[in-house]
Amino acid sequence: MAEEWRRETGGRRTSAARERFERIYHTLRDRICLLDYPPDTRLSEEALAEEFGISRTPLRRVLGLLEAQGLLKSVQGVGTIVTDVDLDELAQVYQLRMELAELLGKLSPVMPDEETLALFRAHHKRSLGLIDKPDPRTFARLNMDFLQALLLITGNEPLRDISERLYFQTTRIWLKLTAHMDIAEEVAVFSREIGDILAAVEIGDLEAAGYIRRSHISMSFTRLKKLTI
Template sequence: MAEDLRDKLGAQHLPLRDQVLAALRTAIIDGNYLPGERLTEDRLAEDFGVSRNPVREALRVAEAEGFVVILPRRGAVVASPSSGTIADMFAVRVRLETLAARLAAERATAADVVALRALLDEGREATQRQDLARVAELNSTLHLRILQVSGNPWLSSIAKSLYLHVQWVFRLGAAERAPHSWAEHIQLVDAIESGDGDRAERAALDHLDAASAAAHENAEGGYGAR
């Protein structure tokens, strides 16, 4: 894994701290570093092939973003999304995604629907391969695409940081959740294609209710237990 992380850093033209932060964030979201896992500066410096200074700076930002907790005398550990955090996230998602689904049903073009169905195909294939990091990435990509299809630029602009956490929470429970999630996505895209805003809004709400229940169950089970 360390070589892959170093390769990602070397290919970017960003301040080193920002490169380390992006790589650290991705490693946590993809499940390479699990909730509760200790992240020493020395270990991360070795993983990323950098000095400790940009690692220290990146950890401070990752803590502010909610991906890391820095504890006295123990240092940094990967955060564990709490039930409260998950409830807050889904409270926002319900408002955003039900509106986006309704608007998408009213405004989607044939090309938009083709693009959404291509993502469904990718998600199904990744689920069959058990490529859970890719499944989680595609989950967020699909929802962000629906926000774009809604035609309301404010929905997309306020959602970017949220969907990093959506991807993370989904990835933590993806082994159990992925097959059900993609079946629900098909229902959602079918509803958008129908042009029926009420149907699309209901499909989005049903999907979010199921996703929220699964995320809460996963949090209560301690993430690694399932």
């Protein structure tokens, strides 16, 4: 995200403007990925500018970044539209995500401090609680939050930025297909993933954490393919 910000603003903005940019960006991205804005939704620049209390110029920078990341598209005569997940590109994105996952514990590894470990443990606890009361939206939110925790084990900023971008390109597909899947089983599988990664980071084996993540991305894509055939 930091690298995207520099490209978008040329590094000339104040910290307050940066915080505002990131806040609006994360808010809109989450709305898209949690399907608050379903595919083909038209976003009103006027309404969003009023909601966030800004002019259209900074808003358009945010929308431009989301468009560059494949979450929005500009349609002449229509406006800014939320994109759908491209199933043809899905396989290639998942393949790249698997390869990048291995690198998380290899490139500029950052040994987790107590605060980071507490974050992993909190996410594991949330996942265990979700097994008894599985909810698609809560599951999606936990998945998004866990990604942010996982990215803390690498200090390689380009790797973090690319991994985050690719994740958010694919995450919506799961919410779209919830009617066709066993949510309770998916939550249980994800809880095991968090538990296994937690065990690895607790002993400082960050490479193992990366390999575990890769394996689970691979298995999740295998399950996903069965739902989309």
